[in-house]
Amino acid sequence: MHELGITRNIVEIAERHAREQGATRVNSLTVQIGALSGVIAEAVEFAFEACSQETLLQGARLIIDAVPGRGRCRACGAESEIDRFTYACPHCDALALETVQGQELRILELEVD
Template sequence: MHELSLCRALIEQLQQQAELHQFNRVKQLWLEAGPLAAVVPEAMTFAFEAASRGTLAQGARLHVVELPGRARCRACGIESAISQWYQACPKCGQYQLQVLSGEELRIRELEVE
């Protein structure tokens, strides 16, 4: 489960931000995740709860906001929705999609004390 290592890195980022912006507790956290980031929201929530024990984020609520994926076909130029890597173009069937969005995994918002 790579979500646990992602959550540990997330907690480290929160620690750094707490020192920089002088807060001592995270109450809620909104995390944006695209479909190509390979994050399972339920697994991320479970891993966050485990990784945050004994930290400034213990008891914080994690909200995973799922973002859409988009790609442009290099062969025919059409833009389409994507949900996984190596999809065929829905118009021409070629596997020449250039990812435009969907790889994101970033903090959108924090509620802190």
């Protein structure tokens, strides 16, 4: 489960930024996870409590902003939702979708004391 390592890194990055700002506690952490990022949001949620123990994030609320996958067809130019399994354009059936959204994995916001 690579989400454990990813979650550990998220917590480390968030804690470092909170300390740099003089925070003594993180109340909430908002993370953006795209549907095409290869990261399972539920696994990050599951690992968060364990990874945040004995850090400034212990007891913090994790907020996940889920971003759907979107693609633009290089053949017809249409933009549509896509998933990890189907990259065919629903408008023209071409296998030419270029990903325009859904690969995100980033910290958006920290609420600190």
